[in-house]
Amino acid sequence: xxxxxxxxxxxxxxxxxxxxxGGLVGCLLSLYLARHGHQVELFERRPDIRGAGPVxxxxxxxxxxxxxxxxxxxxxxxxxVREVAIAMHGRMMHDTQGGLTFQPYGQAGQSIYSVxxxxxxxxxxxxxxxxxxITVRFNQQCRRVDLKRQELEMLDTETQQERVVPYQRLFGVxxxxxxxxxxxxxxxxxxxxxxxxxxxxxxxxxxxxxxGQWAIERNALHIWPRGQYMMIALPNLDGSFNCTLFxxxxxxxxxxxxxxPAQVTEFFGRVFPDALPxxxxxxxxxxxxxxxxxxxxxxxxWAEQDHVLLLGDAAHAIVPFYxxxxxxxxxxxxxLNELLHQHGHDWGRIFQEFEALRKPNTDAxxxxxxxxxQEMRDRVADPRFLLQKKIxxxxxxxxxEKWLPLYSQVTFSSLPYAEAWANGQAQERIMQRxxxxxxxxxxxxxPEVQQLLAxxxxxxx
Amino acid sequence: xxxxxxxxxxxxxxxxxxxxxGGLVGCLLSLYLARHGHQVELFERRPDIRGAGPVxxxxxxxxxxxxxxxxxxxxxxxxxVREVAIAMHGRMMHDTQGGLTFQPYGQAGQSIYSVxxxxxxxxxxxxxxxxxxITVRFNQQCRRVDLKRQELEMLDTETQQERVVPYQRLFGVxxxxxxxxxxxxxxxxxxxxxxxxxxxxxxxxxxxxxxGQWAIERNALHIWPRGQYMMIALPNLDGSFNCTLFxxxxxxxxxxxxxxPAQVTEFFGRVFPDALPxxxxxxxxxxxxxxxxxxxxxxxxWAEQDHVLLLGDAAHAIVPFYxxxxxxxxxxxxxLNELLHQHGHDWGRIFQEFEALRKPNTDAxxxxxxxxxQEMRDRVADPRFLLQKKIxxxxxxxxxEKWLPLYSQVTFSSLPYAEAWANGQAQERIMQRxxxxxxxxxxxxxPEVQQLLAxxxxxxx
Numbered sequence: 056x057x058x059x060x061x062x063x064x065x066x067x068x069x070x071x072x073x074x075x076x077g078g079l080v081g082c083l084l085s086l087y088l089a090r091h092g093h094q095v096e097l098f099e100r101r102p103d104i105r106g107a108g109p110v111x112x113x114x115x116x117x118x119x120x121x122x123x124x125x126x127x128x129x130x131x132x133x134x135x136v137r138e139v140a141i142a143m144h145g146r147m148m149h150d151t152q153g154g155l156t157f158q159p160y161g162q163a164g165q166s167i168y169s170v171x172x173x174x175x176x177x178x179x180x181x182x183x184x185x186x187x188x189i190t191v192r193f194n195q196q197c198r199r200v201d202l203k204r205q206e207l208e209m210l211d212t213e214t215q216q217e218r219v220v221p222y223q224r225l226f227g228v229x230x231x232x233x234x235x236x237x238x239x240x241x242x243x244x245x246x247x248x249x250x251x252x253x254x255x256x257x258x259x260x261x262x263x264x265x266x267g268q269w270a271i272e273r274n275a276l277h278i279w280p281r282g283q284y285m286m287i288a289l290p291n292l293d294g295s296f297n298c299t300l301f302x303x304x305x306x307x308x309x310x311x312x313x314x315x316p317a318q319v320t321e322f323f324g325r326v327f328p329d330a331l332p333x334x335x336x337x338x339x340x341x342x343x344x345x346x347x348x349x350x351x352x353x354x355x356x357w358a359e360q361d362h363v364l365l366l367g368d369a370a371h372a373i374v375p376f377y378x379x380x381x382x383x384x385x386x387x388x389x390x391l392n393e394l395l396h397q398h399g400h401d402w403g404r405i406f407q408e409f410e411a412l413r414k415p416n417t418d419a420x421x422x423x424x425x426x427x428x429q430e431m432r433d434r435v436a437d438p439r440f441l442l443q444k445k446i447x448x449x450x451x452x453x454x455x456e457k458w459l460p461l462y463s464q465v466t467f468s469s470l471p472y473a474e475a476w477a478n479g480q481a482q483e484r485i486m487q488r489x490x491x492x493x494x495x496x497x498x499x500x501x502p503e504v505q506q507l508l509a510x511x512x513x514x515x516x
Numbered sequence: 517x518x519x520x521x522x523x524x525x526x527x528x529x530x531x532x533x534x535x536x537x538g539g540l541v542g543c544l545l546s547l548y549l550a551r552h553g554h555q556v557e558l559f560e561r562r563p564d565i566r567g568a569g570p571v572x573x574x575x576x577x578x579x580x581x582x583x584x585x586x587x588x589x590x591x592x593x594x595x596x597v598r599e600v601a602i603a604m605h606g607r608m609m610h611d612t613q614g615g616l617t618f619q620p621y622g623q624a625g626q627s628i629y630s631v632x633x634x635x636x637x638x639x640x641x642x643x644x645x646x647x648x649x650i651t652v653r654f655n656q657q658c659r660r661v662d663l664k665r666q667e668l669e670m671l672d673t674e675t676q677q678e679r680v681v682p683y684q685r686l687f688g689v690x691x692x693x694x695x696x697x698x699x700x701x702x703x704x705x706x707x708x709x710x711x712x713x714x715x716x717x718x719x720x721x722x723x724x725x726x727x728g729q730w731a732i733e734r735n736a737l738h739i740w741p742r743g744q745y746m747m748i749a750l751p752n753l754d755g756s757f758n759c760t761l762f763x764x765x766x767x768x769x770x771x772x773x774x775x776x777p778a779q780v781t782e783f784f785g786r787v788f789p790d791a792l793p794x795x796x797x798x799x800x801x802x803x804x805x806x807x808x809x810x811x812x813x814x815x816x817x818w819a820e821q822d823h824v825l826l827l828g829d830a831a832h833a834i835v836p837f838y839x840x841x842x843x844x845x846x847x848x849x850x851x852l853n854e855l856l857h858q859h860g861h862d863w864g865r866i867f868q869e870f871e872a873l874r875k876p877n878t879d880a881x882x883x884x885x886x887x888x889x890q891e892m893r894d895r896v897a898d899p900r901f902l903l904q905k906k907i908x909x910x911x912x913x914x915x916x917e918k919w920l921p922l923y924s925q926v927t928f929s930s931l932p933y934a935e936a937w938a939n940g941q942a943q944e945r946i947m948q949r950x951x952x953x954x955x956x957x958x959x960x961x962x963p964e965v966q967q968l969l970a971x972x973x974x975x976x977x
Contacts (some may be wrong), residue, residue, distance in 0.1 A: 240710070243809050244765075248709035249701070304705075348705050 071096055073207070073222040075197055076229035079172070080367035080384035082179035084228055086130040087392045089188035095296060097183065098195040098209065100229070105177045115258060116289040116297045117175070118143070118276065118378035119168040120466040126385035129392060133183055136175060140168035141290045147275035148435055152329040153329030154218035157275065158435070158444060161463045167276070167378060197229065202359055206441050224402060225363045228384075231352055239359060250458035251376060252349040252428070254284070255310055259340050261333040263294025271296065272331045278431060279327050285432040286327055298330070301349075301432065310346055351373045351421050355414055366391065371417035376428040377465060383420050383472070387413060419473040423465060443490055447482070449499050450508065457515045458482065472505035485511045521576070532557055534668070534683040536658055537690035540633070541828035541845035543640035546855045547591040550649035550790035558644065559656040559670065561690070566638045576719060577750040577758045578636070579604070579737065579839030580629040581927040588844035590853060593643055597636060602630035602751045608736035609896055614790030618736065619896070619905060621758055622924045628737070628839060630750040658690065661699035663820055685863060686824045689845075692813055694830035700820060713810040713835060715745070716771055717762050720801050722794040724755025731794045732757065740788050741891060745769060746893040747788055759795070762810075762893065771807055804962060810835045812882050816875055819867035827852070837889040844881050844933070848874060880934040884926060904951055908943070910960050911969065918976045919943065946972045 074085050077099030085095045119127075119140060127133040142271045144166045145159035160167060183189050198217070199208040207220040213359045227235025240247050264270040269290060271277060277288040277296070284303060288296040303309040308326075313319050316338035323331045331337070352372040357365040367384035390413055434440040444460075461479030464470050470478075488511070492504050499505075535546050538560030546556045580588075580601060588594040605627045606620035621628060644650050659678070660669040668681040701708050725731040730751060732738060735944025738749040740759070745764060749757040764770040769787075774780050777799035784792045792798070813833035818826040828845035851874055855866045895901040912919045922940030925931050931939075949972070953965050962967075 244712045246711050248711070250707050251705045339582070 067229065072224050072226065073208075073220075074098070074226045075235050076100075076227070076233075076367075076369070077180065077183075077191060077193070077379055078228065078230060078367075079176055080387065081226075081228040081383055082176065082183050083126060083130065083388045084113075084226060084366060084391070085183055085189050086132075086179075086186060087388050087395070089186045090130060091392075091395050093188060095189045097189055097191045098207075099191065099193050099198065100196050100212070101193065102213075103180070104173060105180060105194045115172050115299075115461040116169050117172050117381050118289065119170050120378065120382050122379075122386040122389070122469055123382040124168075125469060126389045129389060130182075132179070135178060135272075136170065139166075139174055139178075139292060139294065140170045142166035142168055142274050143276045143289070144274050145276075146435065147272050147277045149277060149279045149327070149329055150436070151281075151328065156441065157270075157272075158441065159448075161460075161467050165463070165467050166274070168468060169276070169291070170293065172381075174337065197234040200225070200235055200241065200363075202238055202363065205362060222362075224361070226364060227365040227366060227369045228367045229369055231350060231368045231372035233365065235363065236354060236365055236369050239356075239363065239365070240354070242359070245354065245356070246356040248352070250351045250353075252425075254301050254428075255304050255348050256299050256375075257341065257346050258344050259286075259298040259334060260298060260336055261288055261296035261330065262296055262335060267294040269294050269296070278435060279330065280432050280436040281326055281431050282436065286330065287431075288330075298334070298363060301428075304346075313341070316342070324379075351425065353418065353421060357410040357414070361403035361406055364406045364409065371412075371421065373417075373421045373424040374428060375424070376431055377420070377424045379420055379424065379465065379472075383417055386469070389469075416472040419471075419476040420465075423472065423476055423479075434474070439490070442493070442496065443486055445496055446489070446493055446499055447486060453461055453508075454512050457512050532683075533680075533685050533687065535559070535687045535689060536668075536696050537561075537688070537694075537828075537830070538637075538641065538652060538830075539689065539691060540637055540640065540842055541848065542687075542689040543637065543644050544587060544591065544846055544849045545687060545827060545852070546644055546650050547582070547593075547640075547647060548856070549687075550647045551591060552853075552856050554649060556650045558650055558652045559658065559668075560652065560654050561657050561673070562654065563674075564654045565634060566641055576633050576760075577630050577752065578633050578842050579750065580631050581839065581843050582931055583840075583847040583850070584843040586930060587850045590850060591643075593640070595767070596639060597631065600635055600639075600753060601631045602753065603627035603629055603735050604737045604750070605735050606737075607896065608733050608738045610738060610740045610788070610790055611897070612742075612787060612789065616733075617902065618733075619902065620909075622921075622928050624785050626924070626928050627735070628927060630752070632736075632752065633842075658695040661686070661696055661824075663699055663703065663824065668822060683823075685822070688824060688826040688830045689828045690830050692811060692829045692833035694826065696824065697815060697826055697830050700817075700824065700826070701815070704821070706815065706817070708815040709813070710810045711814075712885075714765055714808040715762050715889075716765055716809055717760050717836075718771075718802065718807050719805050720747075720759040720761060720795060721797055722749055722757035722759055722791065723796060728755040730755050730757070739896060740791065741893050741897040742787055743894050743897065747791065748892075749791075762889070765807075774802070777803070780943050789945075812886065812936070814879065814882060816871070818871040818875070822864035822867055825867045827871065831874075832882060834878075834882045834885040835889060837892055838881070838885045840881055840885065840926060840933075844878055847930070850930075854869075877933040880932075880937040881926075884922075884933065884937055884940075900951070903954070903957065904947055906957055907954055907960055908947060909951070914969075915973050942976075948954070 069093050071094045072088050074088070074095055074097045077097050080098060085097050088095050124133055127136055145157050148156040148158065180191070184191055193210045196210040196212050197207055198210050205222050209220050209221060210217050225235060227233050229235055239245050261270060263281050279286040284301060286298055286300045288298040290296055295408050305311045308322070313322055319338055319341045320331070323334070323337060350372055351374055352368070354365070354370065354400060357370045366387040368380065371383065373383065393410055396407055398404045421431060447460055451460055459468065461475060464475035465472065466476060487505060489504065492507065493499060517681070532555045533549050535549070535556055535558045539559050542558060546558050547558050550924070569629055585594050588597055606618055609617040609619065645652055655673040657671040657673050658668055659671050666683050668683060669678060670681050671678050686696060688694050700706050722731060724771050731959060734751050739748040747759055747761045749759040764773045769783070774783055780799055780802045781792070784795070784798060811833055812835055815826070815831065818831045827848040829841065832844065834841050834844065852870055855869055859865045908921055912921055917931055920929065922936060922943060925936035925939060926933065950965065950968060953968065954960060
């Protein structure tokens with residue numbers, strides 16, 4: 056992987072572009088647009104997070120994978136990010152006795168990377184501010200978008216001054232609760248859905264061991280799968296882990312039933328016994344940190360003529376269980392960049408092709424994310440499922456041209472998500488036909504299994 | 517059917533209730549609430565439609581069926597409405613040569629009723645204003661609902677005065693584009709979707725014949741099914757018919773391709789040849805009347821604590837193809853009325869039971885409405901489908917305890933929609949097994965068919 060900023064040629068400026076949202080995708084998008092020679096005005100609702108922010112490594116973590124890296128390389132910032140990323144080579148499952156099982160994510164050398172959202176956002180804001188064509192404005196709350204007049208009603212949250220800002224071309228990258236999308240939602244024939252899981256999540260911390268060391272395996276994404284709920288942990292640079300408990304809002308084991316510090320400690324001691332001793336702040340964090348909800352947002356169209364385009368979570372927020380939310384948003388930038396190269400200043404065409412190309416793939420990714428939730432919280436604790444994963448990786452090794460596991464297609468390739476999902480479903484059907492003949496790993500070599508497999512493979516292109 | 521206003525007992529007033537929306541469901545709901553002894557303040561965005569409105573019979577028509585009648589009876593207004601309703605005993609299909617096929621909706625005496633939306637709304641506003649407990653306020657636009665403070669920001673559209681109105685209990689019956697629901701949509705864990713068909717509709721008119729007579733069969737709902745599109749017509753009291761063209765927005769035959777009066781006339785002459793001569797205003801109406809979109813809206817929860825409840829289209833807008841939109845909204849009032857009887861002033865419980873009881877049924881109705889669109893525009897023109905309908909009505913006659921056609925369950929019963937839909941799907945599966953043995957109506961009597969049928973019926977309770 057090498058950074059290739061030179062691949063973007065500078066072209067004539069064709070008027071101002073307005074980017075709403077200075078999160079990860081908003082920053083990356085602004086960089087791409089500026090590298091195409093456009094003047095970009097970037098509005099961000101929050102204050103500049105590079106001021107007084109939370110301590111590095113305490114904010115929520117993200118898993119960067121190939122699609123994300125590719126998008127970062129496109130503007131030449133991948134190497135800088137890699138310096139603060141921690142490779143996770145596989146899933147480390149923790150059972151209720153503290154027993155561990157490791158399952159690699161892909162082939163040797165293939166990893167996903169734990170990065171701090173805040174750290175990455177700060178780094179990208181630095182780059183954005185250094186970019187000549189971009190002006191960043193913080194503390195700018197978008198109160199309303201007037202699509203007919205092409206005007207924004209902006210509130211400066213520091214001065215409490217309101218002003219009207221006209222726009223020529225508006226990019227809505229203002230996240231799952233997008234103000235830009237709100238305006239589109241009120242237009243005729245705009246399809247929209249927001250769908251919540253009956254689960255919330257809570258962020259907690261595994262402390263660093265003595266000397267800033269990692270108390271559990273550093274280079275893994277840790278999972279405590281428990282059927283109806285689970286906890287995960289991603290490593291931070293300072294030796295701590297950022298844990299996330301995904302937990303039902305109601306029911307026998309749920310946020311509703313854990314009401315006192317004693318109940319929380321008893322529960323963790325029972326179901327996450329190896330983690331509890333590493334979480335000295337548990338009782339405080341559990342009640343002080345917010346319980347956040349998990350939403351999938353779908354909408355269409357993403358473009359309003361050649362005036363407005365939604366990207367990232369504003370267009371397609373997904374639940375976090377495949378680690379693809381940020382990666383999908385970054386890939387939006389890669390795709391848009393390709394269209395900018397192809398169609399220059401023909402914004403109408405660029406917007407239309409973008410939404411047509413991208414929508415089936417982000418819909419597939421939304422389905423995949425919900426599917427992986429079931430897999431992570433439930434199926435990864437099932438010995439038959441783990442056996443199936445082992446068999447699948449043998450198939451992939453034996454037929455490398457014909458079989459890439461679904462997880463690898465999503466995580467370690469740039470195959471469109473919809474194709475990955477269709478392939479994955481076809482592969483799952485083959486596994487369902489094969490697994491009744493397999494009771495243990497060695498059965499894979501049995502002639503009848505090999506013959507069955509050869510038949511299945513003969514049908515695959 | 518008799519009106520039974522006496523079945524509602526007057527109970528002590530427990531504070532003001534606020535009803536947002538003075539459409540059909542808002543009026544009916546207000547009547548029910550007032551009959552329970554509550555003080556009701558009803559806000560309506562539009563001016564009083566009883567002033568200068570469109571001429572009776574020219575506005576959009578609705579099909580009242582059993583669920584709607586039952587709800588009207590509950591407040592004693594069914595007989596008054598019946599006087600201005602026209603019975604439609606079945607579907608009259610018009611083929612491309614003008615040939616007619618009639619298909620009864622149910623058993624003899626079972627009909628649905630064409631009523632004018634505006635006429636019905638006016639009649640109900642009269643009743644609402646006569647009701648001592650209800651205050652109606654017109655020209656009141658709800659700008660914002662503050663759920664935390666329990667306050668409405670209302671704009672008087674005549675005086676342009678804004679004022680803040682506190683509420684104790686707010687009923688959002690303000691339709692598919694509900695302002696009350698907009699506020700709920702911004703709360704955490706509120707599931708919501710708005711989904712448009714790729715079809716729009718346009719209202720047109722078949723003129724009355726000489727002497728105010730009906731130019732085509734008065735007591736039928738007329739359908740011109742044409743595969744990818746259709747026109748329907750409902751009778752008015754003045755001899756005219758209100759037609760609705762359901763038509764794709766884009767494609768070979770679509771709103772996009774009919775751009776000139778000549779194109780419209782040529783198209784209607786070719787595909788609706790018997791209707792064209794009866795539509796002298798076609799060219800004007802086609803370009804002056806709006807093209808309206810078709811949306812399905814689903815959301816949940818409908819209640820916010822014991823403060824806010826959504827009903828009618830605000831909670832569950834559906835496409836119009838089963839003629840159940842108004843009927844479903846009216847049935848909401850029937851169900852709420854039952855809960856008011858059961859639980860008195862326990863609003864929290866009333867709201868919670870209401871949404872739990874009602875949501876699966878309105879979801880089923882939304883599915884049924886889309887399903888019936890496919891049936892009406894496409895399948896009713898298929899001879900095999902018409903044969904299946906005839907066979908089904910024979911089965912229903914032979915096994916009246918075991919088989920009520922789906923349409924009758926929806927239209928002529930008060931069976932919960934979800935049960936009707938499940939029954940209908942089970943019945944369709946039986947028909948799929950039976951029809952391969954039937955080539956013509958007489959085959960129904962063949963011993964093998966009767967034996968097969970007897971076997972199927974043995975499995976049904």
